Amino acid sequence: MKKLKINRRKFFKRFLYSLVTLQFVYILFRLFKPQKEAADIEKFYDAGDVSFFQKGKMYPFGSEQFYLHRLTDGGFLALSSRCTHLGCTVQFNANNKRLECPCHASAFNTNGEVLSPPATRALDYYPVVFKNNRVLVDVNHPVRRNKHDNSQVKYV
Numbered sequence: 705m706k707k708l709k710i711n712r713r714k715f716f717k718r719f720l721y722s723l724v725t726l727q728f729v730y731i732l733f734r735l736f737k738p739q740k741e742a743a744d745i746e747k748f749y750d751a752g753d754v755s756f757f758q759k760g761k762m763y764p765f766g767s768e769q770f771y772l773h774r775l776t777d778g779g780f781l782a783l784s785s786r787c788t789h790l791g792c793t794v795q796f797n798a799n800n801k802r803l804e805c806p807c808h809a810s811a812f813n814t815n816g817e818v819l820s821p822p823a824t825r826a827l828d829y830y831p832v833v834f835k836n837n838r839v840l841v842d843v844n845h846p847v848r849r850n851k852h853d854n855s856q857v858k859y860v
């Protein structure tokens with residue numbers, strides 16, 4: 705029986721070629737694999753063209769149960785209209801710029817932060833992305849939070 709001889713140099717050379725080949729295959733796989741984010745965007749709610757939303761205004765989307773707040777600095781924040789106390793639907797009061805709950809009188813500012821109890825945490829928000837100058841809201845994934853943070857605001 706013939707014994708297979710391979711010296712150390714050949715072994716490392718083959719090993720390096722194998723690594724490079726695997727890396728190349730991995731890169732090709734990543735390039736042609738459908739991106740999860742791209743697939744998910746198809747399920748986002750198309751709120752409208754960016755230019756439609758005026759700075760400093762709150763826009764209700766009753767059918768999707770959220771408010772889209774265009775901040776004065778141009779950022780977008782999509783707030784759930786579900787009260788964080790027991791889930792009633794909050795209403796925007798344009799006179800005092802508050803979101804008010806009709807059930808037990810909790811109130812929230814335009815960033816969703818609690819102004820009046822019994823609610824103890826900020827309104828949930830929905831991730832926002834922009835595509836072809838459209839505002840897309842991920843209405844299937846509300847984000848629970850205790851307080852507002854500027855990282856929750858999205859800019860074009």
Ligand code: FES
Pocket residue numbers: 787788789790791792805806807808809810821822823
């Ligand atoms: S459900 Fe909104 S305050 Fe109770």
